[in-house]
Amino acid sequence: MRIDKIMFKNENGQLNFIDLFAGAGGLSEGFFQAGFNPIAHVEMNKSASKTLETRSAYYYLKKNNELDLYYQYERGQITRDELFSHIPDDVIKTVINAEMSPDTLPGIFEQIDTILKEDKVSDVDVIIGGPPCQAYSLVGRAQSSHMLTPMEEDPRNELYKMYTRFLTKYQPKMFVFENVAGLLTARGGDAFKNLTAHLKRVGYEIDFKEQNAADFRVLQKRKRIIIIGWRKGTDHFYPEFEKIRSNAIVYDLLDDLAPVERGQENDAYRLTYDQCSAYLKENNIRTEEDVVTHHIARPNNDRDVTIYGMAIDAYNRGEKISYDRLPDELKTHRNQTSFKDRFKVVEGNDEACHTVLAHLAKDGHYFIHPDRAQCRSITVREAARLQTFPDNFFFEGSRGEKFKQIGNAVPPMMAKAIAEEIKKQLL
Template identity: 35%
Template sequence: MKSNRVFRTIDLFAGPGGLAEGFSTSTGPAEFKIDLSVEMDAGAFSTLRLRSFYRNLDPSGRQDYIDFANGEIPLKEIVQRHGVAWEQAEAETAMLELGKPDDDRKLDVRLDKLLEDDADNFVVIGGPPCQAYSLAGRSRNAGNADYTPEKDRRHFLFREYIRILDKVRPRAFVMENVKGILSSSVSGGRIFELIHRDLANAAGPDSYRLFSLSPEPDKSGYLLRAEEHGVPQARHRVIILGLRQDVAASLDASEIRLPKATREVSVEEAIGDLPELRSGLSRGEDNFPCWKKAVGEAFLAAADAAPEGSGLRERLWQHHKAIQQRMETGRSSTSYGTTPPSEFVKTLRDDRLIRPPNHETRGHMTSDLARYAFCATFAELEGRPPSSRDFPEVLAPNHQSWNSGKFADRFKVQVWNRPSSTVTSHISKDGHYFIHPDPTQCRSLTVREAARLQSFPDDYVFLGNRTSQYVQVGNAVPPVLARQIALVLGQLLAGGIKQARAA
């Protein structure tokens, strides 16, 4: 179907570009062209610019990009070959810190340029950084005696988003944030109530109508559960859709819903085709014989710690024997292997890719390997991750509060047959909360596996060091969810245009 209209899209606080990926690849009665993406973090910005470059490549350039993703040619070479596409990517992206006066002025120059043609076809997407709103962030802040919420500028970065709405006056906007924003407060006032009010009045009194996309708005409010929409992850986020009053006037709010998927997508469907890897050893010599010895000892230690006569002890012994018979396994992959992709993964894999990018393990301390072995084997048998009360005392970490309940999920394995837990930026610090469900790999998730759970396509290459890559993936909006939001918004905007013309 030919598009009724192309909407020029401005992506704020863009991260590595999950929202932009979903919007730019949405198909329907309207299209969304990413005119400008703004991000302050250098690693995320490099990934964001690379994806913009990819979107601007012609077919021959796309093949060169695939060769880069396969590790056959360096990025510098394809940039030199396709200079025009790179210039377009640089024009479409900006590494700026919103709220910083000098950067705000630079952004305003870019926006004024976009607004020169006076076209009324803009959409704004994005979400302010969420550290101050997240439950984990608030817990950390509560432990800081010097922390003053009123002085934390991250609480008020949403005002930068609103400033851009006032300047651009888009037909629509989509704002995303963590669910903790619903309960966060400053000076006794609810942050969400303040944001809701300011968004509705962003370009003047009552200038925007705000809508929930939830399939059950009376029950969930503005909360969307990604696992209900085909994302293999239990990720719950606040999504606010704003429509300018003149656009919303002819719409029935009851029609603005994001349909549920017919079923949930499991971890196995998302990452089960990726080739087996071994964990790295963070201290001492790191090679396959050393890994085989260390992991073999870890499984023996876990088996000795398991209750006598239990199926868990027997299964740990079985895995120990399997590891001793294993042929050499690397920490990264040079091919996809032979396991066929699921229907979900078929939508993410490009047949020209010979290997999954960003699929490399990190190193683990040998003291954690027995815990990983225990956790993954326990989940294999019980269908759930173990909590602290399930841990044998000899395997428990040396935390004073281990038995208090605060660390109940300190070591959490993902389970094959259901969506994963929420992939967060904390995956960059350690992998204890993101243990791979295959016990014999005895490791945490790779960047690519985390990206799969976030529904990024395999040709979406993450740049920066590995810590940065984990942070980027954890902070992103799942593209599959973003694409569905874009489809609903496109249908609304296209329908609004038709009604206006008919009138």
């Protein structure tokens, strides 16, 4: 076994984890930052899996003081193949691009067992992740291909059983299960009852609470159910997370980036590192070595830009724009009785903006940049910052796929705080 690779075992007190339904790796990133090492990430989406591979390459190169190669890739100076020619296969194989089902689980288990054997890992410390939340989210279902399927018949409702299969096989000391608040009330509460019953049946004590990302110094109001479990008979427990609100405002996340016109890309900083906000520096969202990537805006049409300007003006007056009150020539939807707030400004002057959603992949009407001079929807990089992804986090895929990965993610700063509390217990 190489001594220069990322170590995937309990060496020198280091803890490991398996990430299920990993997406782009928001939860993983928090556990990485807290000092955990990955055994495997399991993700069905190909673009998100490539993002996970690229992030694994980043951590490998960082460990070996070779980040210049990574920054060359970010700048477009070398290809992805050239980058990965420097990355050992045993780092990349930790990303398993597969859909989880009863048919595929044996093969996924075999891949993970091989990793455990090769790296001489005897115990899995933590399993993290959460099945796709759209089955329990009214907004998510309205925007998905399952919108015509009754909630009780949505096949995604059963994905939690895949999660419990992993708990049964690998018996981690603790687990973290994340999902939308709608999980509590889905199917009249039966979905949550079934989930918790399964988790307890496979040998775990559990507790759950609704957590708001804003209480973890994230500049975003994002409420999620965090279930934490621990093996029966141990003295572990649900951590008491200290609620810490940042004194920064949302503009502190945005105003060091170069202005961008609709449909354009401007991968540059407007302010130097010394000039950027303390919030960016203190939380390592931007470092001195970073380069800007994904600072690309969608090509909003003239009608939308006109509405965006009206929405920004209303926000600056302390008001919100209502779709039914727009001039008739700007309306394109017959429905004027619901979703009246379909145009919404990211609250630049506030301590937290509204929830970043995967719907960003469809349009940017709900995420208008607060700067009247730019008058556009936010860029991929701006969305990533609202989610607290560091600037050196590179997303793979099309612009829409990047937006979707970001919107579905757990903010890494929130994930790190959870990971650090779990680490205290396990060590």
